[in-house]
Amino acid sequence: MGDVLIAALPMAWADGTFSTEEKDALHRMLMNPAILQKDRERVYSFIDSQQSFDEILKTDLLLDRKNRNTSDRPSKQEEVKHRLLLCVAWEIAKADGTISQEEIALHDRMAKALPTVTPEAVREIRRLVALESGVDIKQRISIVKGDITEQSVDAIVNSADTTLLVKKSNRLLAWFAGRERPTVDSAIHDAAGSELLKECKTLNGCAVGEAKITQGYNLPSQWVIHTASPVWNNGSAQEDLRLSQCYHNSLNLAQQHSIRTIAFPAIGTGSYQFPLEKAAKIAISEVKEFLDFNFNLEHITFVCFEEEVYQSYCNAIEECF
16 A cells, blocks of 8 residues: 555645645545555655656556566556555545646546556546545536526536527527527627627637637626537437537536636527437536546536526436436
8 A cells, every 4th residue: 555655646746736635635544554654654755755656657666566477467456556546646636625737637647557447447436536525516516597698607608500600690590489589609799799709710610519718708707618519400410429529528628727617508409409308418417427527617507598498407407316
């Protein structure tokens, strides 16, 4: 266990700060009765040296040559050691209540350097550490009735088309459809002002399921994340997958920009006619999976303009959890 703790130590100063909370978390681990005194002393000596993970990789700390078989494949003991390392490193990373981009990048690099750990195992490790910590994912999700342009969050998501250029015809389309409001796209551009369209023109469009980010301009939110929603075609064009990608890529983009709070509309359920119940289940499932192993996003809000949409999302969250 001493080797595992030493190999996990670079996570403590990955973001440039060895916080009090991280020191406390490490101390609690070292006080485990299963850890020998000589291992505690080894760990403390490595703390003083503050070696990088690259330096530790050059040592034999993560190897188990004694128990390797003749084909030089990793032993079962090595597999256990590597999984423990990722558990301990993630525990240290989240000790201060936030996980920085530097810590996420280091954890990803640790996982790639360990041949015994699959990406699926990494996601499960992060999820289990969150559960052990008593993190209630459901409390980080809200469903509200309202106008997305009025949300006081770091970023709102725009359900756009592939050009990312709001069309004047959207207003006519809404009128012919018997709606009293423009599309989400039009409403966001109206509230943000003309500078938003100017920036969108520099982005060269966006593929269906992808996401791009701009400033929020006159909106309460600092950022707008634009994602190109799929048009429903009776499920014959991988619409479910494309809608999942809209949420996944928007959330990844939010994480890259250190966004803490974000609001989504009911992507694709307006003029693109994605079935409401199906869209709600996809939205909640994607957000839940993301929050299972990402701590930087503190809160996600689904903003529903109409009662029917609100009820569908409420039903979906109860079903998902």
